[in-house]
Each structure stands twice: as C-alpha cells, then as structure tokens.
Amino acid sequence: MSVPAPRPAVDATTLRLGYGTNGFANHRLDDALAVLADLGYDGVALTLDHDHLDPFAPGLTRRVAAVGRRLNELGLAVVIETGARYLLDPWHKHAPTLLHDDPTRRIEFLRRAVRIGADLGAEAVSFWAGVRPEAVSPQCAWDRLVAGCASVVDVADASGVTLGFEPEPGMLVQDIADWRRLHAALGDPARFGITLDIGHCRCLEPWPVPQCVAEVAGHLVNVQIDDMRRGVHEHLEFGVGEIDFPPVLAALAAAGYRGLVAVELPRDSHAAPAVAARSIEFLRAAALAGRTEDEVPAHIPGVPA
Template sequence: MIRFGYGTNGFANHRLPDALDIIADLGYTGVALTLDHHHLDPYADGLASRVAKVADRLRTLGLGVVIETGARYLLDPRRKHAPTLLDDDRDHRVDFLSRAAAIGADLGAEAVSFWSGVRPGHVPPGLAWDRLVEGCARVLEAARGVPLGFEPEPGMLVDTIAGWHALRRALGAPDGFGLTLDIGHCRCNEPDPVPDCVTAVGPYLVNVQIDDMRRGTHEHLEFGEGEIDFPPVLRALADSGYRGLVAVELPRHSHAAPDVAARSLAFLRRAERESVQGGRDTTQAVQVQGDRGGAHDVPDVEGGSS
C-alpha cells in the first residue's frame, strides 16, 4: 500500500500538535512538515526541546515525516521565499537548509526537500547556475547523510525533471541528492504523461508530493478539479518500487484543512484501489494476448488523460 501523508502547509491555521493529531486521526501515515514561524521555527528559542517534543509526538502517532522548506516569509518578512540559493545573500538560505537537515536528522525524517528559487533579474543565468551548484554542494555537506530531495518547481531556475538531472550531473551525481517529485507539476510543466514521468524517475525518488493540476497553470488543486487521471499515476508509483511518503500538497486550503484532508485521503484510497484493479486487468490482458500469440499488443490502460 502507498503511504499517504499530508502537508502541514495546508494546516497553516492550526497549531502543529493539533495538525499532527488531525492528520493521524484521519488515517494518514505520514506528514510533510514545512518549517515555518508557527510550525517548528528553526530560529526560535528552545529549538532542541521543541524538536524532541515533535519527535515524541510523531512516534506516538505513528507518523513518518519529511521536512519541507518552502515557507513563504520565514527568512525575510518582505520578500516571498527569499533569499534563495541564487540571491546575493544566499548564505542565509544555506544556513536554513542546514538547520532543516539537522532537524530532519533528529526527527528521523525520510528526506529534506528544497528547490532552487527564481533567478533574480540582476543575476545572469550562468552566475545563477554556479550559485545553485555551489549552494547545493554546501547543503549536501551539511546534511551528513540525511537524504535531500530537490524539487523542480515551475517558474524557478530548475523547473523540470531534465533540469534536475543536469543539476545532479553538475554535482557529480552524489548518492544523497535525490528527487522530490510533485505529481501536479508533472501535468503542469513536463512534456510526458504523468505516469511516464513517475516511471522515468523512480530510482531517484526520495519524496513525492501529490495534488491535482492543469497543463500550463501552476495552481495546486483538490483532487478531481484538475486534469490528472490518478489511478495510472499511483500504479506507476507502486511499480517503481518507491516506498516513501506520498504527501498531499495543498498550501492554499488551510481555511478548510480538516475537511480537505479527509476528502483527499478518501479520493486517494479510492484511486489506489482502482489502480490495483487496473494492474490486474492489464496482467490478464497480457496473458490472454500471449495465449493468442500476440503478447506485444498490450492495450492502453491509462484510462484517460494525465
């Protein structure tokens, strides 16, 4: 079974302990914890004791955890997501990501996720790329074995899977540098069908975010409001061998977080059941074709647009 989680950035109006309780009570098996000023702020006093309490709570609730670092105004109250690894003051971002890795280690996190950021207008593309590679290398060194999941993000310097591959090569293809894949981004920004994207990157996955989306529009939507056919996507995830968390990413739905989280899990469980049935049907179809001497004519089982 797929291990579904929910992102705390979709519980922005809840205290962290309350959000964790609700997420566990609904039946999720993990949480994508976005470090923010109100959710385990890495710059507030008493960090060690607060991390220990969260670790105890996660164990009690039986929740796995990944660390997300996309807080909007944690580092600069006037600039969204700034500074990034591309900015002149990027050392602040490196420090934050290093703290996130240390917190992840203390929580037993399965991965720490981050992205490149948008290239500032005054920074030439070549310099932005060099800064990104250098910054990622520094974060890798600070992570000390905590898996890093780099996320291609629409509108940022690295916005596609191809861009992630290029960055990984520039870093020397280190073992600790994995991929965070947002399923919605695949529909929004990638040329290939979503299940094909999942299959292609299966060996590199350390973190998966899931949401619905439409082609060319970077808007995280509830399931069923976008264009993704989810059973084939979940089938591809299961077949890829990925066993990490698949966490719902709905950062603009905090106003109705408990209801949205409940609907989301019901949808995903239903889609997972359909994906399993679809896989059985495919196996049977291949066998029938094989008995007739035409096993190469496997029917299309995606079931719709991705």
C-alpha cells in the same frame, strides 16, 4: 522496434499517504498532527515555518525533541519541507534563495533543516532552487545554485540525511531535465534525490504523468501529490484538475516507491480538516482502482510519449 509486453498488475494500496502541514497553517502543529493521525494518514510533510517548528526561534533542540515524541506517539512518519514563504524575509516571499547575492540565511536554514531531519528521523529533506533574480545572469545563478547545493549535500552526508530536490515551475530548476543537469553538475551524489510533485508533472513536463514517475524511479525519494491543469501552476483538490490518478498511483507502486505520498494543498488551510478528509478518501479509492491497472506507462527510447 518491438514494444515491451504489458506489465503485470501492481498494488497501489501499499502506498503510504501523508499530508503537508503547509495546508494546516491555521492550526497549532500539535493539533494538525492529531487531526491527520485521526484521519488515517501515515505521515506528514512538515514545512518548517514561524508557526510550525520555527528553526530560528529559541529552544530549538527542546522543541524538535517534543515534535519527535509527538510523531512517535501518533505513529506518523515525516519528511521535512523548506518552502515557507516569509520565514527568512518578512518583505519578500521565499527570499533569499540560493540564487541571491547573499544566500547565507538560506544556506543556514537548509543546514538547520537537515539537522532537524536527522533528529526526527525524517525520510527526506526537500528543497528547491528559487526564481532567478532579474539582476542575476543565468550562468551566475546556475553557479550559485550548484555551490549552494554542494554545501547542503556535505551537511546531509555528514548527518546521514537524504535530500529531495524539487523541480518547481518558474524556478531555475523547473523540470526533470533540469534536475538531471543539476545532479550531474554535483557529481551524481547518492543522497541527492528528487522530490516529484505530481501536479507539476501535469503542468509542464513533456510526458504523461505516470511516465514522469518511471523516468525518475531510481532517484525518487519524496512525492507531493495534488491535482493540476496543463500550463497552470495552481495546486488543486483532487478531481478538480486534469490528472487521472489511478495510473499515477500504480506507477508509483510499480517503481517500488515506499516513501510518503504527501498531499500538497498549501492554499487550503481555511478548510484543512475537511480537505484532508476528502483527500485521503479520494486517494484510497484511486489506489484501489490502481490495483486493476494492467499496464503502467514506461519510457521507451525513441518512441514519442
């Protein structure tokens, strides 16, 4: 089998950097947005939560409009994230999910997230499957997931919003192969893309991280970025884990991805401004180094990674 010639150098400095507001949990949303704009970020991954644009609190229309104006003033793009831990149930993290016996509140949350995304002009609305409850069989959980996703796709289609479904370690859909199965089960909807967490790729995918990007390039609508170690689902600051980032950023550029690449450090709110400052400095340096990459790994059928 012939091996394709090396690809030409790509310019990873064209990537648009964002930061997740779940890493600014101790800040007012307006203050977090201002800090990120001052640091030079291009956008934010806005996690809807009780302290950051609560979708269930009174005056939602007014509050969404105010956030939209602030984003415009600061020149920040936005994606909507839905991974708030205790927004729906004060006793159980992330519950209910689409896999629970009664997913009504989760579905309503996701519908609201889509409508908020439409009002804010969000580039994507991101969500995930959830962990299968022990009392729910794998097949029942899968059927519930497909049905729940289908209802969210209908709302997204009506609102003109792009969905990014995130494979998450330990959840029913935890890797790219699972996402492909779900996409097919839904009938390959055009607005149902993938949210790719770069750290998750290192944690559990079978390919090198740049190859993961190439594998989903045609469906990539949202990117979260963090460092991670193999087999350990822990979001780490850049340089602490095992990922070589210049080839990853070069792969994103080569894939033609032009959405936000948003830092995902949800456990670093205690030092958010400093962590955000270090993160953008690191990613800018890695992107500059990525310009010199003379080959971006791509999947070659039949050739082991």
